[in-house]
Amino acid sequence: MALFLVEVELSDPTxxxxxxxxxxxxxxxxxxxxxxxxxxVPAGHERVYLILEGDDCAGVVLDAQTLGAASVTDIVPVRLIGATVDEVRARGNAGYLVEWDIPAEITMEKYLAAKKAKTPLYDTLDDVAFLRTYVREDTQKCLCFYDADSEDAVRHAREVVTTPISRLHALDALPVTAS
Known part of the structure; x- marks a missing residue:
């Protein structure tokens, strides 16, 4: 089954x-x-990042007005790196989310090669655990999830792996992982 990302900007950030x-x-x-x-969900509740699994999302219609949202992105295919879907379901929520808007010149092959080479560097850090990444199949961006002591620890981890941060969010611990 394929994985898909949907991002919803909330009009009522609660x-x-x-x-x-x-x-x-x-x-x-x-x-x-x-x-x-x-x-x-970031701690400010302004946005929701949803990962969905299915064979086909063609029949899914997500309308901002129906959802009570300010906006809804297209449903885009993503690739999961660093964990399996079963592991994601078992682990639950992360503490931090890093969004990285991937430069146009980076292809999926380049991205995956760099990720493979840099991921072991996380093992040198005591205050951050890399959990997983979802990279859009069009390589426009990726979402990287961490458990960490602080935002500063996440920033330091990204420096260690020499990968930029476009946006960094502390996450709310809403119990929303599927079972």
Whole structure:
């Protein structure tokens, strides 16, 4: 089954609104045989990042107005790196999310080669654990999830692996990972 990313910008940045959007998106995807893998929400509750699994997302229609959201991205295919879907489901929420807008000259092959070479460097750090990355198949951006002591620890980890940060979010611990 394929994995897909949906990002929802909330018009009402609250835990309740985030939970409601997660429930609505999960239900819409379930109606086509898909399933929510995980949903992560920054501490400010302004956005929801949803990872969905399914054979086909063509029948899923996500309308911002119906979701009660300010905007909804297209449903885009992603590749999971650093964990399996079962491991993601078992682990649950991360502490931090790094978004990186990948430069146009970096192809998927270049990205994967760099990721493979740099990932072992995380083992040299005591205050950060790299959990997983979702990279869009069009390589426009990736979402990297960490457990860490602080934002500074995440920034330091990204320096160690010489990979930039476009946006860094502390995540809320909403219980929204699929079971």
């Amino acid at each position: 835990r309740e609104a985030a939970s409601a959007v997660i429930d609505r998106v999960a239900a819409a995807f379930a109606a086509t045989g898909g399933e929510l893998v995980e949903a992560q």
